[in-house]
Amino acid sequence: MSLDLPREAAGPALAPGRDASATLAGIGLTVLGVFLFSGCNALAKWLVASYPVGETLFVRSLTALLLVAPFITRADLATLRPDRQFRWRPGLHLLRVFCSAIEVGCFYWALVYIPLADVSTIYLAGPIYVTAMSALFLGEQVGWRRWTAVLAGFAGVLVALRPTGNALSPQAVVAVLGSLLYAISLVATRRLRGTPNPVLVASQFAALLLLSAASAAFGWVLPTPGDAVLLALVGAVAMLAYLCVNRGLQLTPASVVAPFQYSSIIWAVALGYVVFGDIPGINIVIGAAIIVGAGLVILFREEKRRRT
Structure with a gap:
């Protein structure tokens, strides 16, 4: 899933001590948020072994939507008016929520059949795809070093997938499709960064709620009281993870x-x-290392370009 990354808050310069403390706090919250997302995915993988994917996503989306709705203000909704500084761009909003809902469905469906580490490794390439799409669709300048990193990251995905007749599975292809849709949703979010975060998150979960409701109606399995709590917990943990990651980005540069x-x-x-x-498998370890290395190269090049 994606969120609009908040821009660094403007304000008076912090004292060196406070600046260092804020940086450490931001890093700690980011690590905590990533851990919560991973725990949420692991819990979801355990649940989809007993309950349909559509039902799991429906309860998850409903819980998250109920949690985020109170944070949406009238001022947030006012930004959706066409006469505001940031145009509504309904087509772009629809593209974003459609891609976001489908990619989450792909992720959860792939979890039913292949290990959590495999799906996570494939999705690690999503931000790398964003770099290529930014050059193609946003008109951003991408130098040869970052293009090389993009190709290396794609090679890492191929290593992880082992695209042979005996290894490449339909489930892995669905995970790749999901990572591509995830990248598209990130690019759309980048274009819509003037829209408040609560509105972006709520629209994302609302679209997933509608999509999952259509499939959940045909295969609903009555959960036990304990499992019902766990299904709701997936949505609650996901929202808490979003809060941690967003707060980390507010305290520390991206x-x-x-x-x-x-x-x-x-x-x-x-x-x-x-x-x-x-x-x-060794292919997952090597593929993940290549993808992470390529992603770090892109991040370092972006930081160098920003400072220049």
Whole structure:
């Protein structure tokens, strides 16, 4: 799932001590948020073994939507008016929520069949795809070094997938499709960064709620009271993770905290092994290393360009 990354808040310069404390707090919140997302995904993988994907997504979306709705103000809704400084762009909003809803469905469906670490590794390439799409659709300048990193990241995905007749599965293809849709939703979010975060998040979960309701109606399994709590917990943990990641980005520049988001692969491997007994293959380890390395190169080049 995606969120609009908040721009760094303007304000008086912090004293060196406070600045260092804010940086550490931002990094800590980012790591905590990534861990919560990983835990949420692990819990979802455990639940989709007993309940349909549509039902799991429906309860998750409903819970998250109920949690985020109270934070939407009239001023937030006013930004959707066409006569405001930031145009509504309904087509772009529809594209964003459509891609976001479908990619979450792809992620959860892939979790039913392949290990958590495998799906997480494939999705790690999403931000790398954003770099290529930014050059093609946003008109941003991307130098040869970053294009090389993009190609290296795609090669890492191929290594992780092992695209041979015996290894490449339909489930892995669905995960790749989901990562591409995730990248499209990020690019759309980048164009809509004038829209308040609560509105973006609420519209995203509302679209997923409608999509999951259509499928959940045909395969609803009555959950036990304990599992009903766990289904709702998936949505609550996801919202808490969003709060942590967003607050971390408000306290610390994105170029500082972004590399720590790659810690998701560590949590995915650890939780996959502890909870499900999954041991990642050597191709997953090598592919993840290539993807993370390519992503870090892009981040460092972006930071250097920003400073220049």
